[in-house]
Amino acid sequence: MALFQTEEYLERIRKTKSRMTDAGIDVLIVCDPANMNYLTGYDGWSFYVPQAAVVSLDEEQPFWIGRGMDANGARHTTFLSGDNIIGYPDDYVQSTVKHPMNFVAGEIKHRGWHKKSIGLEMDAYYFSARGFVELQKDLPEANFKDGNLLVSWVRVIKSGREIEYMKQAGKISEKVMQTALDKLSPGVRECDVVAAVYQTQMSGTSEFGGDYPAIVPMMPTGEKTSAPHLTWTDEPYKSEQMVNLELAACRHRYHAPLARTAYLGKNPPQKLSRLADHTVEGLNLALEAIKPGMRCEDVERVWRKHIAKAGLEKESRIGYSMGLNYPPDWGEHTASLRPGDKTVLAPNMTFHMILGMWMDNYGFECSESFRVTEGGCETFADFPRKLFQIT
Amino acid sequence: MALFQTEEYLERIRKTKSRMTDAGIDVLIVCDPANMNYLTGYDGWSFYVPQAAVVSLDEEQPFWIGRGMDANGARHTTFLSGDNIIGYPDDYVQSTVKHPMNFVAGEIKHRGWHKKSIGLEMDAYYFSARGFVELQKDLPEANFKDGNLLVSWVRVIKSGREIEYMKQAGKISEKVMQTALDKLSPGVRECDVVAAVYQTQMSGTSEFGGDYPAIVPMMPTGEKTSAPHLTWTDEPYKSEQMVNLELAACRHRYHAPLARTAYLGKNPPQKLSRLADHTVEGLNLALEAIKPGMRCEDVERVWRKHIAKAGLEKESRIGYSMGLNYPPDWGEHTASLRPGDKTVLAPNMTFHMILGMWMDNYGFECSESFRVTEGGCETFADFPRKLFQIT
Numbered sequence: 178m179a180l181f182q183t184e185e186y187l188e189r190i191r192k193t194k195s196r197m198t199d200a201g202i203d204v205l206i207v208c209d210p211a212n213m214n215y216l217t218g219y220d221g222w223s224f225y226v227p228q229a230a231v232v233s234l235d236e237e238q239p240f241w242i243g244r245g246m247d248a249n250g251a252r253h254t255t256f257l258s259g260d261n262i263i264g265y266p267d268d269y270v271q272s273t274v275k276h277p278m279n280f281v282a283g284e285i286k287h288r289g290w291h292k293k294s295i296g297l298e299m300d301a302y303y304f305s306a307r308g309f310v311e312l313q314k315d316l317p318e319a320n321f322k323d324g325n326l327l328v329s330w331v332r333v334i335k336s337g338r339e340i341e342y343m344k345q346a347g348k349i350s351e352k353v354m355q356t357a358l359d360k361l362s363p364g365v366r367e368c369d370v371v372a373a374v375y376q377t378q379m380s381g382t383s384e385f386g387g388d389y390p391a392i393v394p395m396m397p398t399g400e401k402t403s404a405p406h407l408t409w410t411d412e413p414y415k416s417e418q419m420v421n422l423e424l425a426a427c428r429h430r431y432h433a434p435l436a437r438t439a440y441l442g443k444n445p446p447q448k449l450s451r452l453a454d455h456t457v458e459g460l461n462l463a464l465e466a467i468k469p470g471m472r473c474e475d476v477e478r479v480w481r482k483h484i485a486k487a488g489l490e491k492e493s494r495i496g497y498s499m500g501l502n503y504p505p506d507w508g509e510h511t512a513s514l515r516p517g518d519k520t521v522l523a524p525n526m527t528f529h530m531i532l533g534m535w536m537d538n539y540g541f542e543c544s545e546s547f548r549v550t551e552g553g554c555e556t557f558a559d560f561p562r563k564l565f566q567i568t
Numbered sequence: 569m570a571l572f573q574t575e576e577y578l579e580r581i582r583k584t585k586s587r588m589t590d591a592g593i594d595v596l597i598v599c600d601p602a603n604m605n606y607l608t609g610y611d612g613w614s615f616y617v618p619q620a621a622v623v624s625l626d627e628e629q630p631f632w633i634g635r636g637m638d639a640n641g642a643r644h645t646t647f648l649s650g651d652n653i654i655g656y657p658d659d660y661v662q663s664t665v666k667h668p669m670n671f672v673a674g675e676i677k678h679r680g681w682h683k684k685s686i687g688l689e690m691d692a693y694y695f696s697a698r699g700f701v702e703l704q705k706d707l708p709e710a711n712f713k714d715g716n717l718l719v720s721w722v723r724v725i726k727s728g729r730e731i732e733y734m735k736q737a738g739k740i741s742e743k744v745m746q747t748a749l750d751k752l753s754p755g756v757r758e759c760d761v762v763a764a765v766y767q768t769q770m771s772g773t774s775e776f777g778g779d780y781p782a783i784v785p786m787m788p789t790g791e792k793t794s795a796p797h798l799t800w801t802d803e804p805y806k807s808e809q810m811v812n813l814e815l816a817a818c819r820h821r822y823h824a825p826l827a828r829t830a831y832l833g834k835n836p837p838q839k840l841s842r843l844a845d846h847t848v849e850g851l852n853l854a855l856e857a858i859k860p861g862m863r864c865e866d867v868e869r870v871w872r873k874h875i876a877k878a879g880l881e882k883e884s885r886i887g888y889s890m891g892l893n894y895p896p897d898w899g900e901h902t903a904s905l906r907p908g909d910k911t912v913l914a915p916n917m918t919f920h921m922i923l924g925m926w927m928d929n930y931g932f933e934c935s936e937s938f939r940v941t942e943g944g945c946e947t948f949a950d951f952p953r954k955l956f957q958i959t
Contacts (some may be wrong), residue, residue, distance in 0.1 A: 221797040222784055225693075225896035246884075250795035267884050271901045276691075300667075300698040302616075303896075307690040307716065309697035325698065368777025372770035379763035379800075386759025386802030389784045393613055404641035406612040409770075411777030493637075493658050504895045505616035505694075510662050 180218065180429050181338055183256045187237070189216055192331045194234055197324070202296035205232045205324050206281065206312075207239070208304035210503040212328035214430060217241055217257055221250040224303045224503060226270055227277035233290065242281055244270060278308040282315035291316050296324025302505065329509050333498055335525045339431060340548055343500060343527060346433035347546060347557025349381045349426030354435050354560055357396065357424060361567050363416040363441050367409040370396060378426055388427040390434075391507040395423035398441075402540055405533075417442045419449065421533075421542055425507065431500055432507040433557040434529045436544035439565040446539065452489075453541045453564035456532050459483040460543055460562060463495070463514075463530065467547075467554040473518035480532070489534065494518075496530035499546070522549045571609065571820050572729055574647045578628070580607055583722045585625055588715070593687035596623040596715050597672065597703075598630070599695035601894040603719035605821060608632055608648055612641040615694045615894060617661055618668035624681065633672055635661060669699040673706035682707050687715025693896065720902050724889055726916045730822060731939055734891060734918060737824035738937060738948025740772045740817030745826050745951055748787065748815060752958050754807040754832050758800040761787060769817055779818040781825075782898040786814035789832075793931055796924075808833045810840065812924075812933055816898065822891055823898040824948040825920045827935035830956040837930065843880075844932045844955035847923050850874040851934055851953060854886070854905075854921065858938075858945040864909035871923070880925065885909075887921035890937070913940045 193216065197205055207213055210224040216239050217230050228243035238261050241251045245264030252262060265280040285291055295316065298304050313321065335343070356377040360370045374394045381387035393408060398420045401407050405423075414420065418441050425434035440449065463480040477495050484490065494515035497508045507529075512520040514530060531544035541564060547556045584607065588596055598604055601615040607630050608621050619634035629652050632642045636655030643653060656671040676682055686707065689695050704712065726734070747768040751761045765785045772778035784799055789811040792798050796814075805811065809832050816825035831840065854871040868886050875881065885906035888899045898920075903911040905921060922935035932955060938947045 220799070221795070222786070222799055222896070223797040225783075247795070247797055250798045253792065253795050253798060271899075271904070297697065299701065300696045302696070303693065304697055305691045305693070306688065306695055306697050306700035307714075309700065310690065323698075366771075366777055369771050372767045372778075375766035375770055376763045379766055380757075380760050381802070386757055386800070387763075389799065392616075393780045395613070401644065404612070404638070404644050406614040406638055407641045407644060408611070408613055408780070409777070411772070505613070508662075513662070 179256060185336055185338065186216065186218060186256050189331060190232065190239065193232055193328055196327050196331065197232070197234060197296065200296065200322065200324065200327065201294055202322050202324055203234050203293035204285065204290045205296040205327065206298070207232060207328055208298050209301040209328070210303060211332070211430070211501050212298070215328060215332055215501060217255040219251055220254045220430060221247055223247040223250065227303070227305070227308055229281055231281070231284070240284065242284060276307060276311045278311040279315055282312055285316060292318045294320040294322055296322050296327060299323045299325045301325065326510060329511050332501060332509060333511050333526055334523055335500055335527055335548065339500060340525060342428045342431040343433055343546070343548070343557050345385050346426045346428040346431055349378065349387050349428065350424065350433045350435040350546070350558045351560050352382065353377045353424050353426050354422065354437055357422050358439060358565055358567065361414060361420060361439055361441065364413045366411045366413050367396060368411045370414070371409045374424060381426070385428060388430055390425040390427040390432060391502045391504045392425065395421065397421055403535065414441060419539060421540070423542070430502065432502060433546040434499065434507060434544060435546065435558050435560060436531055436542050437560070437565060438541045438543065439567050441567045443566065443568050445564060445566060449539050449541060450564060452534055452536065452539070455484055455487045455489060456534050456541050457543055457562045460530065460532050460545065464545060464547065464554055464556070467522065467549060468552060469523050469549055471522045473512050473514050473520045473522065474516050477514045477516060491532070491534060495532055496528045498526065499529045500527050524549055524551050570647060576727055576729065577607065577609060577647050580722060581623065581630065584623055584719055587718050587722065588623065588625060588687065591687065591713065591715065591718065592685055593713050593715055594625050594684035595676065595681050596687040596718065597689070598623060598719055599689050600692040600719070601694060602723070602821070602892050603689070606719060606723055606892060608646040610642055611645045611821060612638055614638040614641065618694070618696070618699055620672055622672070622675070631675065633675060667698060667702045669702040670706055673703055676707060683709045685711040685713055687713050687718065690714045690716045692716065717902060720900050723892060723900060724902050724917055725914055726891055726918055726939065730891060731916060733819045733822040734824055734937070734939070734948050736776050737817045737819040737822050740769065740778050740819065741815065741824045741826040741949045742951050743773065744768045744815050744817050745813065745828055748813050749830060749956055749958065752805060752811060752830055752832065755804045757802045757804050758787060759802045761805070762800045765815060772817070776819060779821055781816040781818040781823060782893045782895045783816065786812065788812055794926065805832060810930060812931070814933070821893065823893060824937040825890065825898060825935060826937065826949050826951060827922055827933050828951070828956060829932045829934065830958050832958045834957065834959050836955060836957060840930050840932060841955060843925055843927065843930070846875055846878045846880060847925050847932050848934055848953045851921065851923050851936065855936060855938065855945055855947070858913065858940060859943060860914050860940055862913045864903050864905050864911045864913065865907050868905045868907060882923070882925060886923055887919045889917065890920045891918050915940055915942050
């Protein structure tokens with residue numbers, strides 16, 4: 178079953194071509210797996226080998242170029258006609274003498290595009306420096322341009338169907354967070370709470386199952402709360418500690434992250450409770466302020482003004498555009514809720530707003546995933562915003 | 569707690585420097601997260617932003633350079649002295665005007681290494697084309713060399729402690745496979761079997777917990793068995809179908825993959841049973857043949873000769889070196905069990921040997937993770953090799 182109508186893919190491609198035209202790009206080599214999925218429907222855990230969706234202004238459909246054994250996966254998951262699915266032989270894989278981008282260059286030459294202006298996603302995760310060097314070597318007459326994030330910016334405004342999947346992910350994320358809170362207890366090993374979280378992420382609801390999120394569950398406690406990207410151990414959680422819960426759920430590669438903080442004990446320190454109150458108030462105010470036409474930086478200002486009253490400040494951005502993605506990140510690397518970001522909010526932009534406030538030896542975080550609506554915003558999950566106590 | 573003694577890290581660094589000297593490299597910029605972990609101990613889900621371990625022939629310890637907020641994670645997980653942990657400011661992250669590799673170049677200049685021979689991991693997953701361009705721009709006098717897989721080749725022979733973690737992963741992988749077989753049943757949704765698999769991967773055993781494997785569980789059935797990298801859906805498994813189970817467990821980032829095939833019914837087609845018998849025999853023979861001093865290609869030949877007798881052949885490699893890794897791949901991209909690979913087997917090399925035999929509309933796969941011993945080889949998991957029937 179196609180996850181989207183062919184018409185929706187064609188519309189995405191039209192928007193991409195319009196941006197390509199503006200950027201003076203004739204042919205765009207798309208290696209970011211989320212962008213490949215967005216333009217073709219392709220969904221497989223094959224991005225550990227080089228692959229691409231190639232968009233030409235002259236062609237209605239992109240070409241999918243990937244490893245031969247993944248061509249069947251492309252036939253299953255994309256709307257592309259069979260002629261547009263091209264597999265490279267297996268001896269290109271992890272070879273010391275040739276590279277899959279040599280094959281891609283061959284396809285470009287074969288179509289007479291080798292003197293054109295060719296856009297590359299220069300900072301995408303799965304387009305390597307070597308891939309770039311090989312393309313330059315094989316296509317000396319091409320005019321290479323940076324097409325980084327070009328498709329990602331098309332992705333910023335979601336369709337009705339995309340929003341539907343994100344709402345489903347939001348429903349799962351409520352269950353995921355409740356599972357974590359139910360399972361968390363002093364003496365329980367970190368890995369066992371994480372195991373329960375994963376179980377719920379994948380089993381989803383009785384109506385729809387879950388997909389693997391682009392980031393693993395983060396549930397640091399104690400000292401490790403000051404090191405945000407360390408993963409779990411098999412140590413047991415301890416009493417009288419805080420636990421940050423940075424979790425998410427995913428549906429058909431569309432995410433709904435959700436973060437909360439729990440305290441393992443009856444009497445959280447007063448300074449922690451106060452911090453939680455200020456942070457939740459600031460989150461609420463920022464969410465209430467959102468409306469189409471507002472700029473990203475203005476949303477951040479609402480938050481900043483509020484917490485300044487309590488003598489607090491936060492250096493890093495408070496949110497970012499997200500939706501469709503693959504490991505290692507669910508963020509889209511486009512619009513951010515931060516000073517200087519002039520992106521104008523429009524209906525069906527989707528963000529993860531995450532307020533993490535870190536003091537010397539305590540902290541609190543709370544987040545919501547939401548879409549901008551015609552008159553404001555709507556969160557994907559419905560979950561209390563507060564400091565949770567596990568007693 | 570340090571996962572390895574400092575002496576072990578220093579030994580890895582000495583071996584790396586020896587290879588650097590052979591390759592004429594003075595300074596090596598290591599961006600592959602597994603290689604960073606191997607040389608410093610660093611373990612965090614932060615590879616979605618550029619980061620590096622920089623090894624210089626002149627310095628005993630590498631420098632860890634990463635995002636400022638991850639410096640605490642580096643202090644927690646590495647053996648490095650504080651001076652060797654360098655965080656870059658947050659405005660380098662996803663900026664349109666500067667790039668973290670500009671910061672890395674600044675550190676190189678600061679140390680007077682800008683005219684040296686600098687090795688880059690040109691085909692590593694998290695070193696982007698843009699990163700390469702920025703280094704070239706900022707270090708015009710450097711002599712850049714390809715240091716791809718240089719550290720990965722040091723990783724090929726594991727230490728006693730590394731083997732210990734892989735044995736623990738093997739123990740978990742037995743539980744993971746048993747969980748999948750217990751849960752698999754016609755009518756059960758794919759996502760629910762995957763959920764149980766994840767649960768077991770992370771909860772591990774009562775003695776030790778599990779870590780996230782570098783590849784998600786693959787459990788295709790029906791038509792999708794011909795598309796090896798498609799992930800799960802929420803469709804129920806059906807009777808009279810085969811299911812491939814490509815699973816794994818991970819301990820402290822060390823993997824033990826394990827693959828089996830199950831048939832959902834009492835009477836598997838005779839051709840499938842026959843294929844299973846031939847494949848398992850070939851796997852057994854290849855494992856029995858292994859001994860130090862043998863070449864990788866010779867192991868493959870044992871397998872190939874055996875299945876040729878049954879009129880079968882297999883195009884792709886039958887195994888590869890693996891161990892420590894991060895998404896998107898647990899393979900090390902170094903030694904492969906395939907024709908032409910002259911790598912000589914030595915004790916404590918570790919491989920995943922995977923025999924996947926795909927006919928028109930049926931297939932069978934079976935795998936083992938193992939280490940080469942003084943006299944042969946030893947698998948990390950102990951699990952029956954056969955076609956499983958779910959009745």
